[in-house]
Amino acid sequence: MDHDFISKKELLELTGISYGQLYRWKRKSLIPEDWFIRRATFTGQETFFPKEQILARIDKIIHMKDDLSLDELADMFSPNLAGSMIKLEDLTKQNIVSKSALDLFVQHFGTAEAYPFQHILYAYMVERLLVTGEMSLDEGKGLMQVLESHYPHFQGKPCELIFVRKMGISAFALASSASELYFDHSVKVVSRLSVASCLEELKAKLT
Missing domain, CATH: 1.10.1660.10 (Multidrug-efflux Transporter Regulator; Chain: A; Domain 2)
Structure with a gap:
C-alpha cells in the first residue's frame, strides 16, 4: 500500500x-x-x-x-450547503476573504444583499489560491467559472480541485477525492485543494 x-x-x-x-x-x-x-x-x-x-x-x-x-x-x-445565505460584510468583518477575491466574486455573480453559502465557498477557494501567490487574478476568474459550472454536479459528494499549468496556460478540474490522476510530464500540478476541507474551514470561520 x-x-x-x-x-x-x-x-x-x-x-x-x-x-x-x-x-x-x-x-x-x-x-x-x-x-x-x-x-x-x-x-x-x-x-x-x-x-x-x-x-x-x-x-x-x-x-x-x-x-x-x-x-x-x-x-x-457536512457538504450540504442548502439554505444558508451569507452577506459579504460577514466575510470582510472577519477578514475571511480579501478585497481582491471579493471583487472577482462580485464581477462574476453581481451585487446582492446576500449570497448562497455555496457561492461564498467559491470565493473562499479563490482566496486560498490567491493568498499563496499560486494563482493570478485572471486565473481566479477562470476558477470561479469552473466552480459555478461543475461543482453542483457532485451534489455534496467529496471532491478535489486540481490546478495545473502547461507552457504557461492554466487549467482547472474537479475530480472525486479518491481519483488517481496522471499527467503528461510537461504538465505542472500547481495545487490540489480538497473542497471538503475548504468548506469545513469556511464554516468554522463563520461560526
Missing part, C-alpha cells in the same frame, strides 16, 4: 481511538463512507483510509468534541 493511505490498524494505533469510536463517528457522518476503502492484501481484505484526510479529520474531532456535540460536528463537516 502506498504512503497516501493508512490501514485501519495503523490508524487506531497512531491516534489512540478505539474501533467503536471510529465506527460511531462514521455512523454520525463525521467520517465519510467513501473514506473506508476495502483493498486486498496478502493477509486478505483490509480497510484503508486516505491518510492525510483521515488524520486531519480525527484531530479536529478530538479537539472539538468537548465544545460541540457530535451532531454539531457532523453539520460542520
